[in-house]
Amino acid sequence: MKRDIVVTGIGAVTPLGVGARTLYERWRAGASGIEDGVGACTDFDPTEHLSKKEARRADRFTQFAMVASDEALREAGWADELPYETGRVGCIIGTGIGGIGILLEGQKTLDERGPRRVSPFMLPHMLPDSASGQVAIQYGIRGPNMAVVSACATGGHAIGEAMETIVRGQADIMLGAGTEAPLVPLAFAGFGQMRALGTPIDPDTGEYNPAMASRPFDRTRNGFVVSEGSAVLVLEELQHALARGARPIAEVIGYGSSADAFDMAAPAERGEGNQRAMRAALARAGIGPQEVDYINAHGTSTPLNDRFETMAIREVFGEHADRLAVSSTKSMTGHAMGAAGAIEAYVCVKTITTGCIPPTINYRHPDPELTLDYVPNEARAAEVRVALSNSMGLGGHNSSVIFRRYED
Amino acid sequence: MATTITPEAVEKTVYDALPQFGVEESDISRDATFEQLDVDSLDLAELSQIIEDEYGVQLKGDDVGKIKTVGDAIDLVVNRAG
Numbered sequence: 001m002k003r004d005i006v007v008t009g010i011g012a013v014t015p016l017g018v019g020a021r022t023l024y025e026r027w028r029a030g031a032s033g034i035e036d037g038v039g040a041c042t043d044f045d046p047t048e049h050l051s052k053k054e055a056r057r058a059d060r061f062t063q064f065a066m067v068a069s070d071e072a073l074r075e076a077g078w079a080d081e082l083p084y085e086t087g088r089v090g091c092i093i094g095t096g097i098g099g100i101g102i103l104l105e106g107q108k109t110l111d112e113r114g115p116r117r118v119s120p121f122m123l124p125h126m127l128p129d130s131a132s133g134q135v136a137i138q139y140g141i142r143g144p145n146m147a148v149v150s151a152c153a154t155g156g157h158a159i160g161e162a163m164e165t166i167v168r169g170q171a172d173i174m175l176g177a178g179t180e181a182p183l184v185p186l187a188f189a190g191f192g193q194m195r196a197l198g199t200p201i202d203p204d205t206g207e208y209n210p211a212m213a214s215r216p217f218d219r220t221r222n223g224f225v226v227s228e229g230s231a232v233l234v235l236e237e238l239q240h241a242l243a244r245g246a247r248p249i250a251e252v253i254g255y256g257s258s259a260d261a262f263d264m265a266a267p268a269e270r271g272e273g274n275q276r277a278m279r280a281a282l283a284r285a286g287i288g289p290q291e292v293d294y295i296n297a298h299g300t301s302t303p304l305n306d307r308f309e310t311m312a313i314r315e316v317f318g319e320h321a322d323r324l325a326v327s328s329t330k331s332m333t334g335h336a337m338g339a340a341g342a343i344e345a346y347v348c349v350k351t352i353t354t355g356c357i358p359p360t361i362n363y364r365h366p367d368p369e370l371t372l373d374y375v376p377n378e379a380r381a382a383e384v385r386v387a388l389s390n391s392m393g394l395g396g397h398n399s400s401v402i403f404r405r406y407e408d
Numbered sequence: 409m410a411t412t413i414t415p416e417a418v419e420k421t422v423y424d425a426l427p428q429f430g431v432e433e434s435d436i437s438r439d440a441t442f443e444q445l446d447v448d449s450l451d452l453a454e455l456s457q458i459i460e461d462e463y464g465v466q467l468k469g470d471d472v473g474k475i476k477t478v479g480d481a482i483d484l485v486v487n488r489a490g
Binding site for chain 2: 051052053054056116117119120121124
């Protein structure tokens with residue numbers, strides 16, 4: 001029997017605030033969550049959401065996922081009691097890096113005070129799977145559970161793989177999520193040396209303006225802004241969801257995954273790998289390119305990504321590319337690495353349910369080579385029935401996920 | 409330098425440490441078991457580090473594995489010093 005998959009709950013922690021609704025309200029206003037050159041979740045205080053014991057044990061990347069999971073499960077209507085047999089509920093929470101904060105703290109302690117002072121919590125809580133494990137412990141969910149890791153494509157892969165786990169019949173409900181807390185000096189140094197970071201300078205006035213550092217698709221773009229956060233989607237088999245009286249928010253209908261097999265940092269020429277991921281997602285969804293209304297682009301604001309992603313969209317969508325709305329919410333949130341694909345999957349879902357397409361802010365100078373409709377600077381009201389989210393990561397990983405309006 | 413070991417001093421160290429692990433102060437007593445307090449093996453490993461910092465007494469995994477109550481932990485440290 002065909003198993004259709006719907007989204008029944010969403011949670012988010014992003015530099016635009018704590019909570020999925022806050023993120024929506026702020027993107028609708030075209031707000032920037034970037035301050036002092038980073039996209040930090042400054043409104044997030046773990047002790048407001050977690051017990052002292054929970055907060056103490058988890059790295060920040062796990063804390064984000066726990067708080068976003070709680071919001072998502074409450075919206076799905078089952079935070080307190082599982083509506084299913086526990087083994088039929090699973091969780092895939094991906095992260096690009098894992099607990100780099102707790103790892104570096106451990107190294108510092110080792111260097112300064114010796115091995116006997118290293119925290120016994122360091123190892124289990126730095127591992128990339130610890131968010132997925134901790135959320136399972138929190139809610140007693142015993143189905144398929146893992147982390148997926150594919151750098152900045154992680155969030156898309158986590159949601160796609162969660163969807164396929166239900167389609168395969170291994171679970172009836174899955175949390176699909178991405179989470180990341182990479183705001184440590186070592187990460188800035190590494191990305192800085194790759195010459196990958198956007199400069200926090202207004203390109204017109206030459207003045208310091210950190211909110212201008214991320215300007216996807218703009219001719220003056222010169223790199224991304226590192227940010228942090230998490231988003232969690234509760235995915236559920238449609239008939240099971242309806243039987244328990246849950247409200248389907250949107251369908252997740254397509255997922256494509258590919259590798260560039262080209263370079264560890266640079267994307268393949270003309271976004272060739274991204275093209276194959278988008279084509280695979282369309283094929284999986286069983287829809288033609290002309291059915292897609294909106295693409296939430298990977299849109300990192302690096303010169304190559306935005307150019308090749310634009311080319312890839314043109315190749316895959318042909319003439320329909322000129323009728324598509326394409327925007328990059330990274331202009332407002334920064335680039336939350338392994339969380340980005342999950343945050344942007346939520347953006348796609350919300351765009352479908354509200355008819356409000358988020359803008360690409362900081363877009364002032366059209367690039368003669370980049371000629372799609374990037375929804376410049378202001379949110380737009382439009383009918384969106386089908387939305388696609390693109391994610392790509394260092395290592396040449398690509399994921400594309402497609403959502404469709406739920407119609408009963 | 410390590411603090412002088414007295415039952416009172418060790419008790420104070422342990423009682424001060426446990427709330428950092430999320431234990432309610434009002435639940436702490438000599439008779440309370442670590443299981444009741446939701447203090448697990450990794451918490452106890454961290455408690456051992458605090459004891460070692462304060463008193464220079466090293467608690468081995470085997471020792472820690474045997475203790476059940478807050479009182480057991482205090483007695484172990486005091487006896488080890490004696």
